[in-house]
Amino acid sequence: MSRDVTNHKLSTLSSGSLVKLAGDVIGRLIQRNWKRLVLAVPLVWLLIFFIVPFVIVLKISLAEGMIARPPFTPLFEWAEDLSFTISITFESFRFLVTDDLYYSSYLNSLLLAGKSTIICLLIGYPMAYGIARSRSDIRGILLLMVVLPFWTSFLLRIYAWMGLLNKNGIINGALLSMGIIDEPLNMMFTEGAIYVGIVYSYLPFMILPLYATMEKLDESLNEAAADLGGKPFTVFYTVTLPLTLPGIVAGSLLVFIPATGEYVIPALLGNYDTLMIGRVLFDEFFSNRDWPVASAVAVALLAFLVVPIMMYQHFQAKDGERS
């Protein structure tokens, strides 16, 4: 009886120390490799949710469409005699180049995104400057107001704009009742409505990076420039503007890149004549069920957008060197 007890104790002791040993080893491994582990998390995330889907899309874009499930030809095939065939076609990409529709919708998207970015910059720059130069006790509240719309779903906010811009909407109703207009303005389903939606939705993405660079700006630099004879406007374009350029670039890319592929805003607020690549993409997938062409559109769009992203990366790296 007593021997049993001691045996039992011994075994628990040894298993306990085994666990402890294992724990030590794992702990040491984590300690030694924690930097890699920290990096591994986003890397795995990107791998699963970006690289893998992208490879699938790329694969589809190189296939041919067919009426089947899934609606495209397989890329690799094992025949019954174990022969292996690879069938790649660039037909979809060729189609993109030959059909005007894609060309003009890409161009339209880039133009629309570009104009929206400029409008956001023109509105956002003075706002960010105002916030950065405001009294420190109200600065937090002003910043909060910039990000406040994020509390509500993006989709809901676009629906709210529909309510505002509609023929029987709030704006028309107000203007009619005040007698400023006799018949309702046609605001909904216009290109103007798309601009309103995009500028409204993406303005915070312009303001926040601009604010971040302006907040770091030393007020005495402006004073020094004024002291040396710079009139206010000269001070702005010789000192403030060049020093806030990193913020301008960051904000512009944060607006331009998502605005180019924007689908929801033009779909809900725009008219059908406004060709945007996001909508073309949607239509190819869901209306035409031409998955290879749709995938090719997506791949091409990504290629378009990688260029400005790489420009931004390059700019940031240069900026990092400088400071």
Added chain:
Amino acid sequence: MTEFKKPIVGDRPAFDSEAEPFIDIQGVGKKFGVFTAIDDISLKIYKGELFSLLGGSGCGKTTLLRILAGFEKPSKGRVIIDGIDVTDMPPYERPVNMMFQSYALFPHMTVEKNVAYGLRRDGVSKAETRERVADMLALVEMSDFAKRKPNQLSGGQKQRVALARSLVKRPKVLLLDEPLGALDKRLREHTQFELMNIQDKLGITFIVVTHDQEEAMTLSSRIAVMDKGNVIQVGTPSDIYESPETKFTAEFIGSINMFDCQVKESGRDHLVAHCGSLGQDFHLDWGVAVKEARQLWLAVRPEKIQITRQAKAGQGINELPAFIHDIAYMGTHTIYRIRLANGQILQATTPNLRRSSEGERNLTWEDAVFVSWDPSSMVVLMK
């Protein structure tokens, strides 16, 4: 090493009551909301002076400098520079340049472009700009760094570039905000002399803001001591040091020993005051317009105090028995803290004239000594 001319008091217009002031600050005050940064300041600064505004933080010295530069508008009063009322003139039109405490060099421009900035704004031709920038960089010994960006420079180098940039337009007045504040001690001493040299060479009126009394003393032709938005005293460094008018000035500049006294005898050429806690009379050999029985402070600077082992033969005027309380050997001099009969601690400094006091025993802790000073060394400070 560096040769420079000490201003000779006689040539300076500050001491000529007829002279026109170059900068005339007339009753200037500045309020930020309810806070009064400057109460009421009037100052006359003359051409070619190196004038210091000296005071602790929050005394209004920087605000006054910013009013001169045009960054702040005074709530009241006028500022006249070289006969022109500049009170409402924006900074970019004023014949004044400033060297900022943080240097405020433009980080996106090279040294050369920084210095050229002011000339470009004035539309000076490219050839002339190049020449003047090169001259200025040579003056501050920064020619080799013309193509560098500010972040590639050390603190001392930045300071030189900032100086070059603020001088290149040949302003009538150069304002310097804590010009040596960010430099280490060795560099400070070197730069102090260099600043004086440059000022002497260019003949530009310098106005320096500083909280460092030593800096003010060495640099300035005159100092304005400031406290709580007012100028307490204006004078040459020696005026301020040897004849402080208030307890604040006396205590702010250097160390001083104070005695709480009551006037016993007030004559045209002498004053006797009694210090109750010490039971001792102090004598001055010059007259002060005060009535008898008036309470006042008598003060004496540490270096004016003599320490002796024996009481001096004679009447024993301004002589007190004391004990050595503490000793601090500083190399050039030794600081003694001396305990008087009433427990008051006096500070006395004696120069170390010889390497070692051979044959004569050094003073040490708790030695009984006598301290004394000349009747002319004492300063009267009103309560």
